[in-house]
Amino acid sequence: MSKDLSLFIGQLLRNPREISAVVPSSRALAMAMAAPLGPGIGPVAEFGPGTGRITREILARGVSPRDLVLYEMNGAFCERLRQTFPAVRVVNRPAQDAARDFAGRLGAVVSGLPLLSIPEPVQRDILAAAFKALAPGGIFIQFTYGPKPPVAQEVRQALGISALPGPRVWHNLPPARVYIYRRAAENIAAM
Template identity: 30%
Template sequence: MLRDKHVASFTPTSGFAIEKICRKINFNKRNVIVEYGPGTGVFTRYLLAHSTPDSILILIERNEDFAHIMQETFQDPRLFIFHESAENVEQLLLYCNEQQADYIVSGIPFSFLPRPLRELIVRNSYRCLKEGGMFLGYQTFFQIDRFLKDHLDCDFDKVETEICVLNVPPLKIFEAVK
């Protein structure tokens, strides 16, 4: 976090928070799931364990060290790992021979990004989701709405927010449905 301003937290997301967010995902069918900012893989591990054998998981990690850790840690044919930035999600889906995603799980710290980049990531995320697809974002709970929620409200049909206090720091969870 001290060397890379795009790292959101000193601590990984808690198991409780991961389960709370992932309850919104239907794991009983083939999914294309994109994960923005997987870090060291705590969400990735959960997503792989619960996804069907024909599901696809696309990881987009901006931090080179974390991308390398992910490549060393996970050897799963359902997994695509990119050292990239989230605004390029559409091109990365096409690279994986997928047109659209069912879910996007995002832990990237939107408050650290300039406004035009926040808008671009949300807009591109909306465009690449299937009808009824979900953007599931989580941020530290003290972040104000202008960093993410306001952008989601501009593009998505339905946006709900909830707080998860069983995490350090507590999280604000966003569920945006296309």
């Protein structure tokens, strides 16, 4: 068993309410999440990086380690992330802090948070913070195991954001779908 899987399962057993998946994301899902990124995207925040599977792919897409910050609430995951990615900034704070830390400067937010299992008011707070942190034209990338977008319609309307379905990833347990969120006005302007 890999060190990452061992850590993941250990944290799942110790803190089942903090860990929403039964296994880490597959490499195929991580690649799909990182696909919209590249070296010119600017600063990127990852929400809920866990053991760093998606982090690896973000860096593989050319995002500089100095342009990547990881928001992780689980202390054991933070320690592993700091060891694995020493040039990447890892913060043991909630995703909502990104609004204060970046205020309109992020090119993208990549989220591994279990939005479907997060209460709607908290979901709204996380998305509001992400879009306050994002620069104009910035994107919020999220995956879901469910059949519909992971951000509730009410939250999307209240925040003025729209969902664009991305690829379905069959090589993941369970299969997942990637969504890209933008400010709705920016989607209309791009048409």
